[in-house]
Amino acid sequence: MAKIFAVVIVLIAIASAIPIIMHTWPLPQDISVHGHLIDEQFTDTMAEAGISFLASQILLAFFIFKFSSPKPGDKIKSFPGGASGLVIAAFLLVGTECLALGVFGVKAWASVYLTPPAADAIPVQVQAGQFAFYFRYPGPDGKFGPIHPDQINEANANFFGIDTTHDQDAKDDIVTAEMAIPVNKEIHLLMHSKDVGHSFYVPELRVQQDFVPGLDVSIHFTATKVGKYEIVCTQLCGLGHYNMKAYLEVKSQDDYDAWIKQQAALQ
Amino acid sequence: MHDMSAHATQHGAPTSFIRKHVFSIDHKVIGKQYYALALVAAVVGMFLSWLMRIHLGWGNFAIPGLHLLSSTGAPGDVMTPEYYLQLMTMHGTIMVFFVLTTAPFAAFGNFFLPIQTGAEDMPFPHFNMMSFWVTFVAFLVMVAAFFVPDGPTLGGWTQYAPLSAVGAVGGPGQGLGVVLWAASIGIFCIGQLLGSLNFITTTLDMRCKGMSLMRLPLSAWGWFITSIMGLTAFAVLMPACILLILDHVAGTSFFVPSNLVINGQILPHSGGSTLLWQHLFWFFGHPEVYIAIVPGMGIVSHVLITNMRRPMLSHRVLIYSMGALAVLSYMVYGHHMFVSGMNPVSSIAFSFPTLVITIPSTIVVLIWLGSLYGSKLRINSASLFALGFISMFISGGVSGFFLAQPSLDIMIHATYFVVGHFHLVMGVAAMFGIFAGTYFWFPKMTGRMMNETLGKAHFILSFIGAYCIFMPFHYLGMAGNVRRYQAFTDDYLIPLIPVHKFITIAALFTGFVQLIFIYNLIYSRFKGPHAPNDNPWEGTSLEWSTATPPPHNNFGDKMPVVYHDPYQYSVEGASADYIMQTSPEKISSPDEEK
Numbered sequence: 001m002a003k004i005f006a007v008v009i010v011l012i013a014i015a016s017a018i019p020i021i022m023h024t025w026p027l028p029q030d031i032s033v034h035g036h037l038i039d040e041q042f043t044d045t046m047a048e049a050g051i052s053f054l055a056s057q058i059l060l061a062f063f064i065f066k067f068s069s070p071k072p073g074d075k076i077k078s079f080p081g082g083a084s085g086l087v088i089a090a091f092l093l094v095g096t097e098c099l100a101l102g103v104f105g106v107k108a109w110a111s112v113y114l115t116p117p118a119a120d121a122i123p124v125q126v127q128a129g130q131f132a133f134y135f136r137y138p139g140p141d142g143k144f145g146p147i148h149p150d151q152i153n154e155a156n157a158n159f160f161g162i163d164t165t166h167d168q169d170a171k172d173d174i175v176t177a178e179m180a181i182p183v184n185k186e187i188h189l190l191m192h193s194k195d196v197g198h199s200f201y202v203p204e205l206r207v208q209q210d211f212v213p214g215l216d217v218s219i220h221f222t223a224t225k226v227g228k229y230e231i232v233c234t235q236l237c238g239l240g241h242y243n244m245k246a247y248l249e250v251k252s253q254d255d256y257d258a259w260i261k262q263q264a265a266l267q
Numbered sequence: 268m269h270d271m272s273a274h275a276t277q278h279g280a281p282t283s284f285i286r287k288h289v290f291s292i293d294h295k296v297i298g299k300q301y302y303a304l305a306l307v308a309a310v311v312g313m314f315l316s317w318l319m320r321i322h323l324g325w326g327n328f329a330i331p332g333l334h335l336l337s338s339t340g341a342p343g344d345v346m347t348p349e350y351y352l353q354l355m356t357m358h359g360t361i362m363v364f365f366v367l368t369t370a371p372f373a374a375f376g377n378f379f380l381p382i383q384t385g386a387e388d389m390p391f392p393h394f395n396m397m398s399f400w401v402t403f404v405a406f407l408v409m410v411a412a413f414f415v416p417d418g419p420t421l422g423g424w425t426q427y428a429p430l431s432a433v434g435a436v437g438g439p440g441q442g443l444g445v446v447l448w449a450a451s452i453g454i455f456c457i458g459q460l461l462g463s464l465n466f467i468t469t470t471l472d473m474r475c476k477g478m479s480l481m482r483l484p485l486s487a488w489g490w491f492i493t494s495i496m497g498l499t500a501f502a503v504l505m506p507a508c509i510l511l512i513l514d515h516v517a518g519t520s521f522f523v524p525s526n527l528v529i530n531g532q533i534l535p536h537s538g539g540s541t542l543l544w545q546h547l548f549w550f551f552g553h554p555e556v557y558i559a560i561v562p563g564m565g566i567v568s569h570v571l572i573t574n575m576r577r578p579m580l581s582h583r584v585l586i587y588s589m590g591a592l593a594v595l596s597y598m599v600y601g602h603h604m605f606v607s608g609m610n611p612v613s614s615i616a617f618s619f620p621t622l623v624i625t626i627p628s629t630i631v632v633l634i635w636l637g638s639l640y641g642s643k644l645r646i647n648s649a650s651l652f653a654l655g656f657i658s659m660f661i662s663g664g665v666s667g668f669f670l671a672q673p674s675l676d677i678m679i680h681a682t683y684f685v686v687g688h689f690h691l692v693m694g695v696a697a698m699f700g701i702f703a704g705t706y707f708w709f710p711k712m713t714g715r716m717m718n719e720t721l722g723k724a725h726f727i728l729s730f731i732g733a734y735c736i737f738m739p740f741h742y743l744g745m746a747g748n749v750r751r752y753q754a755f756t757d758d759y760l761i762p763l764i765p766v767h768k769f770i771t772i773a774a775l776f777t778g779f780v781q782l783i784f785i786y787n788l789i790y791s792r793f794k795g796p797h798a799p800n801d802n803p804w805e806g807t808s809l810e811w812s813t814a815t816p817p818p819h820n821n822f823g824d825k826m827p828v829v830y831h832d833p834y835q836y837s838v839e840g841a842s843a844d845y846i847m848q849t850s851p852e853k854i855s856s857p858d859e860e861k
Contacts, residue, residue, distance in 0.1 A: 101672060197428075
């Protein structure tokens, strides 16, 4: 039984590693400027975690295989170096690994969260509500009109509760159900929740950020590949959570300009 | 060390059925009651997971009879989206609280901590009785949610605000369902606080003559460290639950900010903080992971040592490592909140201790592996599950490297990667710890032996099955598969559905394998062969030096006196392969801890 078990451990360890090595289910393609930092960090972490995983599982299997059928008269042997050696090894190996991962990981994190958006970043506001995203562009004046929660009216398509009659800044605001952005231009995404917690996740963009009801947060990113991608909600928000999504279209500058003009005309 | 047992816990053996088996103050009966409760909860939790997995694999499949559970949640026996979330919430809650906390800590700890410390009982036996019955009531309140209009809450076991705090307007089960959930968990906390108080006092004040702290077995250390965590973690969760209930019934706004609009109406709340709930919840929630796993570490170490016929390479290092895990567990909770909207600088601050916590975890694993080296390993159901625990703990642990880093969390937060990680490291590993403890201590608890052939079959099939379920979760997560979805309609998720089908088949298979265990447990309880003697595994700690099953006051007329460290195996020059803690035989061991 022990020998079967040892072989099963090794087989499972190898079988677990194969899809990773073969990239059977790879990370989604990266379409962002900062994404390569995350992907490199992911690969480094996978290498370190993978080696730790395989080495310790195989060692476990080997010891079970070797020491489970002692002969009468066998004596207990001590691991070379004893506990102190193992403790030192853990501190040196894992400690160094932790420090390296932690320090290098900060770089990727900082590129998303600890740098301010560029001065010419295009502001886009996204509002999450059960169970849809809506997007708002500030129009030619570059300013968003204030949100009046009491004026939110989905029947009139006033999803944000903007007052175009009285608020000057709101008059040219453009509200859409899909998000379009120009390629290679930084976007400053201002995130507002209408009701409960939601999240903005575009795997290809290497962006995931929760909406915090009562607290507007923002992130910034630059998309590098033209295409259509899905925006999905990752924070449990109610019965329609699984179906809460929108599309992000990354367009060429010309296509984007035409699109925003067309959307402005529809308001 | 004080010998308080003589005056603190003396209570005569009960005579009536009610006082003996129902409202008992005997820690052993209470331990068995906790075990029975955990077993029922595990069956319920596993059944819920089957329903979820069938739905995830084949969404339109009509599960015969499901409408009997909820006519609105499963019209025509097909699960609605909201009912999926309700079952998911109950699965997570029942498993985390009523199985993973209850069985390894409260069940085995109650039965064996006083015996392993050499006490007659716990110092506050009535509190102990109360702790079980309060937990039982908590379970009834939790399950009652299935039978109220709208059913249980759908907000997930984490109950993030404001979805959990806005009331029925938030969705089915978000009114009364949440109140029942919060009430149940609040009551559960009281039970755990009472239990923790007893465990701590038993360990510190009730040890018998000669039992220094370092002479306590590792299982006792696991329970002791866990009880300290329990006392502090549940003390935070309980008030959080009270505040959540107040937001529902008293018009307060602890977790609801102003100007939220649901169904076209502005909610009558203002001034609350949604992140406050997350801070309070995870300040409990992360230590809870260790509350589930540290007792397992102790049990597995104890079982392995007996079956390796040698002590661990270092008794102290294992104890210090478990202690370090406990301390660090409070400093890392923010890694659940990297993308929550809290200050991104605090994410870095939470990231480092999260990475550092891998050091004591690695030390524990290396000590286990290093101790296996050169041992005389006995293979039986208990030792197999203990070894399986190590394998699962390694597999679940290495994925922690990813989740400790905020930059990677951007990709895998709220995906199946997280689900795979915590199921392996705190779910399956803790369950394997429970199984190891069950096969090992069953003779002492019941006086009968479990069937070893069935036990080994149960082990190897569970081991393979668990990996088939939870390893693919990681691949799904890397491909961006979001968790808590009842169906996968997004373009990029559709190609992943075959993986979900595979997982569902594996889950059903592994679930059925557990029936072997339940049969073995129940059959052996009544018809199993009698334990050949009081010490069938040739163990050294105090539970093996008393009768089987132990008498009402644990040790009969004569209280034990301890002469040795807990694990004197294969001592050179000794008269036998093992020397019990109560044996006055003189030995000269360089490892003897005073």
